[in-house]
Amino acid sequence: MTDNIRILFGRHVRKLRQENGISQEELAFSSNLHRTYISDIERGVRNVSLDNIYKIALALDVSPKDLFDF
Amino acid sequence: MTDNIRILFGRHVRKLRQENGISQEELAFSSNLHRTYISDIERGVRNVSLDNIYKIALALDVSPKDLFDF
Numbered sequence: 001m002t003d004n005i006r007i008l009f010g011r012h013v014r015k016l017r018q019e020n021g022i023s024q025e026e027l028a029f030s031s032n033l034h035r036t037y038i039s040d041i042e043r044g045v046r047n048v049s050l051d052n053i054y055k056i057a058l059a060l061d062v063s064p065k066d067l068f069d070f
Numbered sequence: 071m072t073d074n075i076r077i078l079f080g081r082h083v084r085k086l087r088q089e090n091g092i093s094q095e096e097l098a099f100s101s102n103l104h105r106t107y108i109s110d111i112e113r114g115v116r117n118v119s120l121d122n123i124y125k126i127a128l129a130l131d132v133s134p135k136d137l138f139d140f
Contacts, residue, residue: 005120005121006121046085046122047119047120049117049118049119049120050079050118051117054075062137063138064075065135065139069135070111
């Protein structure tokens with residue numbers, strides 16, 4: 001079941017990124033994270049923590065809460 | 071600024087826990103996390119990750135999204 005939150009979170013990050021019309025590379029650049037890390041998040045294999053949740057939210061111009069709106 | 075999300079998250083966990091009328095010990099027990107870890111989260115010193123966010127949400131009977139409603 002904790003796998004599930006990673007998967008739901010990752011899918012939602014991908015959705016928001018695509019809605020923003022930016023690539024994984026672009027999200028990686030603006031969030032100051034590695035592209036493979038972004039890819040892993042979107043595939044639901046990363047146990048993302050608060051600091052990086054915040055960086056991704058900022059880069060996608062949403063609130064951290066919006067990243068959990070799934 | 072990333073310190074800030076830990077602090078905001080921690081305060082909100084504390085608020086929701088107190089609204090639930092349970093102690094840190096009780097939250098620790100029901101989330102299967104250590105009491106000192108719960109205390110650290112509430113003090114904003116932990117970089118909590120998805121799996122534990124999920125456990126805490128479940129123990130507080132809220133959605134992960136509600137934990138970010140600050």
